[in-house]
Amino acid sequence: MAEVLGRDEVRRALVEDRAREDATTRLLGATAAAAATARLVAEGRFVVAGLPVVGTVFAELDPAARVVPCIAEGGRSEPGAVLATVHARGEALLAGERVALNFLQHLSGVATLTRRAVDAVAGTPARITHTRKTTPGLRALELYAVRVGGGVDNRASLANAVLWKDNHWALLAGGSLRAALEAVQPGVPVMVEVENDAQLEAALAARVRHLLVDNQPPKRLAAWARRAGPQVTIHASGGITPETARAYAEAGAHLIAIGALTHSAPAVQIRCDIAEF
Numbered sequence: 265m266a267e268v269l270g271r272d273e274v275r276r277a278l279v280e281d282r283a284r285e286d287a288t289t290r291l292l293g294a295t296a297a298a299a300a301t302a303r304l305v306a307e308g309r310f311v312v313a314g315l316p317v318v319g320t321v322f323a324e325l326d327p328a329a330r331v332v333p334c335i336a337e338g339g340r341s342e343p344g345a346v347l348a349t350v351h352a353r354g355e356a357l358l359a360g361e362r363v364a365l366n367f368l369q370h371l372s373g374v375a376t377l378t379r380r381a382v383d384a385v386a387g388t389p390a391r392i393t394h395t396r397k398t399t400p401g402l403r404a405l406e407l408y409a410v411r412v413g414g415g416v417d418n419r420a421s422l423a424n425a426v427l428w429k430d431n432h433w434a435l436l437a438g439g440s441l442r443a444a445l446e447a448v449q450p451g452v453p454v455m456v457e458v459e460n461d462a463q464l465e466a467a468l469a470a471r472v473r474h475l476l477v478d479n480q481p482p483k484r485l486a487a488w489a490r491r492a493g494p495q496v497t498i499h500a501s502g503g504i505t506p507e508t509a510r511a512y513a514e515a516g517a518h519l520i521a522i523g524a525l526t527h528s529a530p531a532v533q534i535r536c537d538i539a540e541f
Contacts, residue, residue: 267324269316270320271420273401273405274320277363283359289358296354297354298354299352301351302361302418303348303366304318304346304534305345305347305513305536306342306344306534307344307534311335311340311378312335312347312375313372313374314370317405318331318368320365324360325359325360326353329350329356330352331350333398334347347368347534369412370531372409372532374525375412376532377525377530378414378507380411381520381522381525382414382415385509385520388510389518390509392517393416393520394410394417394525395417395501395521395522395523396420398526403421404420406525410526418439425452427457428441428444428454428457430457432455433459441469441470442459445470445472453493455474455475456472456474457475457478458471464488464492468496473495475492475497476502477499477501479501482515486503498517499516499519500517504520509522
């Protein structure tokens with residue numbers, strides 16, 4: 265069976281909302297089982313992300329439900345634009361409305377903030393990426409929204425790559441970084457965070473080819489990028505925003521990680537109007 269985007273997350277959200285026990289919709293009686301149509305309407309300008317998840321929500325409540333997009337995933341909305349129409353039993357529309365909007369508003373917010381950052385570094389070699397500062401249980405969907413917004417993938421979990429950070433340096437306690445990295449399994453990417461010149465030199469001596477420069481000003485990043493040379497990927501992070509991203513791109517960062525894409529993206533405004541019942 266093909267993977268359905270957000271199936272597990274949707275099922276948890278529907279259980280949380282007790283969507284199949286809707287006390288209000290029950291008052292409609294048999295009328296609620298009739299076919300109906302709803303429109304998802306934008307109340308602002310934003311990048312649309314999450315329409316496939318909306319489809320998953322309503323399919324869980326009504327296997328015959330159909331979601332017809334009116335704006336492509338990754339497209340830009342205008343106020344009043346119909347993002348999609350949903351055709352399903354009235355009771356399914358009412359039961360799934362809030363869950364569907366929660367996903368669509370949040371994921372569109374992530375994609376919109378990502379697109380702002382991507383636009384900010386346009387014309388440079390730099391690419392915008394995410395961090396692991398995600399909502400527990402929603403990481404896969406939030407990283408999907410980053411991609412919809414034009415961002416690129418990064419380490420999505422502790423198992424995806426070696427990322428040697430400040431606390432690993434602390435626990436190394438004067439030991440050899442090069443010796444520690446010899447235990448890395450073949451094919452596993454290696455990234456090393458550097459906070460000072462000594463760590464930079466140790467990483468370069470260990471032939472590390474991906475450096476994470478965290479919480480450093482663009483001027484210092486530029487100096488370290490020159491020292492590392494063009495064969496080393498420079499990955500900037502630490503409090504970077506769409507407004508400051510270009511300075512890091514122009515300083516020589518190849519990747520710019522912005523935690524706010526997932527932990528602070530404001531939800532966009534979308535409403536659900538049932539047009540026919």
